[in-house]
Amino acid sequence: AFGLVGWQRFGPASAMAQVQAADGGLYRIEATGAVALAPGDRVAEGEVIRTGRAAGSVLELADGSRLEIAPRSELTLVERGRDANIQVARGDIIVEASDQGSGHLFVSTDDCLVSVTGTVFSVKHGARGSRVSVIEGEVHVKQGTQAEQVLLPGDQVSTDPSLEPVPVADDVAWSRFSEAHLALLKTELASLSRDIDALPRPPARFGSTLAGELPADSAVVIALPNLAGTLAEASALIEARVAESEVLRAWWTRNMSDSEGEADLRSMIDHLAAVGGVVGDEILVSLGVDASGSPSAPLVMGAIEDPAAFRKALTGEVSDLSRELGQDLPLRFVDDPAQAEGGSPTAADGAENGDGDAEAGVEAQSGDPSVTTEPDALWVWVGADRFAMTPDPVAMRRLTGAGTLAGSAFHGAIAAAYAEGVDWLFAADLPRLTQAGLAQAEPDQGTAFEGMGLSSARYLVVRQAEREGFTDTRAELSFEGPRQGVASWLAEPAAMGALDFIAPEAHVAAAFVTRAPAELFDEMMGFMDAAEPGLRNELEAAQAEADLDLRSALAAPLGGEFAFALDGPLLPEPAWKLVLEVYDPAALQAAIEQLVGRSGQALVDLVAEAKSAAETDGDLAAAQPIEGAALTDLPRLELSQERVRGRDWFHLSEVSSGLSMDYTYAEGYLVAGASRAVVERALQYRSSGVNLRTAPAFDQLLRSGEDLNVSALMYQNLAPVAAPVGDFLADQAGAMQDLPADQAAILGSAAAGAEIPATLAWVSALPDKLVMSGRSDGGPLGMGLGALLGIDRLMGGPASGGE
Structure with a gap:
């Protein structure tokens, strides 16, 4: 039946396929050269058959199978x-x-044979070497004398161990049908990621x-x-969804269960869940500094309700690990933090493990100073309502030193941050961290530190909390x-x-x-005087020679307000703009014109000096071309002015590079x-009142009641422009190599922003302070929990690999 269909479609039995699309060049290679093929050709x-360097081509086989060929590929059909x-x-x-009915379809390379039926790969x-990736169905791969491998959706195998695995989405990104190929997988993974991100998180804490x-x-x-609880719920949700979906199950089996790193992640979640279940709602880490300014080892503290349960859970998990x-x-274990110098196990400590014997890898301590310290040991103190390790x-x-933080100014700064709500917090007592280092620093380093204004810095406190689906960060x-x-x-x-x-x-x-x-x-x-005393004299001499006072000509006319934006097309040239507040436009323009004129005169002087030097040396042949060459190769500014409908427009350009602005x-x-x-x-944005201030995407990132009276701001919303760029790169992967390097770099950078909230x-x-605030519509660190667990990476994140 399939042979009859093939005869009806393509004619003689020797015609195994028909061209459906030949974008970018599709050729039949003959002894006399290459013959271009067009849609409809057999x-x-x-x-x-060979494809050109641009977009790929599509063949339909006699049995109805579709074969898409990437740029710069070569193959032969054999029956x-x-x-x-x-x-x-x-x-x-x-x-x-x-x-395939009673027949079979194979794909072969010089190092593997792939057999299929009713699948997409x-x-x-x-x-x-070769890499085989499965999108739908089942594929059998045979490499030499090795046992045949069966691949399911999401599975991938390479014939060379040095070829690193890549997301299947990356392997088929060049295809014109890539979205259709990956639609089901992307839908399921996206749904899983959203469900994970929707899991309840620990509420913000307003005190500690x-x-x-x-x-x-x-x-x-x-x-x-x-x-620990949230991660355990996420792990349970993943397992349930993987069990329900054949596509997810096959993908997860390939990309998660057999991966050493992901196995470690699952093990870590299990261990955290076991210990975290008997610990309070937060974990605190404290670092001190020694006399040299070096940080001490971290001291971890947490609240507990049942000391025996915590001790048993910790010893059990460490034993398993x-x-x-x-x-x-x-x-x-120590009974008193002051005794953390040596000790020996006790029978009582072993009894708490449940069988009277200390568990493997676990030792307890009572306080015998004759036992030497173990460099790799984890020291643990368990109190009535807290622990430290x-x-x-x-x-x-x-812990037994000079008191606690309570009542100190540093603790007051931390408490103030908690009062606003905290998920994550980082606080630093800057003088403690810097004093020792500054005492040993070179004088110029201390001067620079003081010049930055950091010598009077007191505390840095950074907190992060989720509010109404947004992540707020404040430093x-x-x-x-x-x-x-x-x-x-x-x-x-x-x-x-x-x-x-x-x-x-x-x-941006x-x-x-x-x-x-x-x-x-x-x-x-x-x-400048403090760092390089003679530099001011050189600058003043240069200003005198140019008859230009930089302070009065360039600094004084400015008003102190500055803005920069990318708010238009990225190609062929990024649509950037710069806005400066100016109190005295006439004075600033006069200074710009003077600088432009001076740049031209400096060039003339430089050329004259070079020509004179060549003539003095008697090298008349070299002196002749100096003037013309220098005028084209050396930096030179040009300024033009045009008055249009009552407005003066200026065009400033640098001749040698072609850079310019209006x-x-x-x-x-x-x-x-x-x-x-x-x-x-x-x-027009200014006159119409429709601008960034009124943009919904900008406004929704502001907290309720927050006003735009700030000292500085930075805004990015790259996703709307990055997503189309990513689609373009996927569709035009072959054509990217023909773009200028700077344009290709712009496209690549823009595409990388598609997943950034x-x-x-x-x-x-x-x-007396700098308060830095930020808000994003992602989760912690700008990522949802799904991203933190790696789900977004499975949907096609960056990966290395290739030939």
Whole structure:
């Protein structure tokens, strides 16, 4: 029946396939050269078929199977009775095999044979070997004398062990049908990821008794939520969904269960669930510093309700982990943190394990100082309502030092962060961390530290919490007294009119407001004097020679408000814009014209000097071409001006590189961009009132009641532009090599942002602190729990591999 269908479709039996698409070039290779094929042409048995360097081609086989061929691939179709064999010499193919009836369809390379029936799979063959990836159905792969391997959806095998596995989505990304191939798998994985992200998380914490019980010498404090329950629920959900779905089950079997790293992840979740179930809602980590300024080993603390249950769970899990790793993990319990220097196991400690004997790899301690310290031991103290553990007995003894954090200014800063709600927290007592290092630093390093304004820095406290589906991050850097140095350059919060020139659909935007730029120039000169005393004299000499005072010409006319954005097409040139607040446009423009004129004169002077030197040396032949060559090769600025409908437009270009920009002055701002069209659109955003400030994507990232009076902000919403770029790269993978390197880099960078959630971060510069806040619509660290567990990676994240 299938042979009759093939005869009806393609005519003579020797015609094994018919061309459906021949985009980018499809050729039959003959002794006399290459013959181009077109849709409708037939492909006979034994003919060598080759694709061009652009988009791939599609053949329909006589049995109804579809064969998609990637760019720069070569193959031959061979028929043996009712069987067909696609012999791949090089390149990539994707086969959608029909039901073969009594016949068979094979794909062969020089190192493997693939047999199929009613399935969708890809074969990639290159100099280093072959890789077979299955999208639907079942595939059998035979390599030499090795046992035949059976692959299911999501499975992948390579003939060379050095070929690293890649997501199946990456292997078929070049296909024009890639979305259809992966639709089911992507839908199921996306649904699983969403369900995992929707699992209830531990609620934000608004206080911590344990934080006050940390050692008084704590220089760094980290507070983490107890995620053991959430991770266990996520693991159970994954197992349930994998059991329900054949596609997920096959994918998971290949990508998770057999992976050493993922096995370790599952083991870690199991261990965390066992111990985390008897621990409170948070884990605290404290680090001190020694006399040299080096951090101590971490000291971990947590709350417990049942000391015996905690001790039993911990010893049991460490014992299991020891067996899994094949090595002992000594566990040393102490009755008193001050005794963390030596000891010996006791029968009572062993009895608590349930059988009267200490478990494998676990030792208990009572306080015998004659026993030497074990460098790899984990030291544990279990109190009535809390525990502490550390790999270093010195860190354990910190609990018996000079009191606790409670009542200290550092603890007050931590408590203030908790009052706003905390999921994750990091706090640092900066003087403790920096004093020892600064005492040993070179004088110029201390001067630079002071110039940055960090010598008066007191505490850095960073907290993160989820609110209404968004992740809020807040960092506060406080100072002893008013901000100084570079830390004082940001002005106090103000309304930034420069944002009015930015498109509502901006991909990236940044804006900030500073103190008077002339003041900042004076401070920079002061830093220059301290760092390099002779440098100011050289700068002043250069200004005198150019008859230009940089402070009065460039700094004084500016108003201190700056903005930059990418808010238009990325290709062929990124549509960037720059907005500067200007108090005195005439003075600034005069300074720009003077600089441009000076650049031209400097070039003339340089050429004259080079020509004179050549003539002085008697090299008249070399002197002749110097002038013409220098004028084209050396940097030179050009400025032109045009008045259109009452507005002055300026075009500034650098001749040798071809870089240029257009700008104009409007309503107290200099508005510059990659082209006049970009600047004209910026003016329209300002006049219409439809701009970034009013954009829903921007507004929803602001917390309720948050106002735009800030000192600096950074916004990105790359996903809308990155997703189409990613689709373009998938469709035009072969054509990417023909793009200029800079454009290919822009496309690659943009595509990488497709999975990054929209993010807004801002800084409020207050008299004695810098408060940095941020909000994204992702989970912790900008990722949902599904991403943290690796589900998003399975959907086609970056991976290495290839030939």
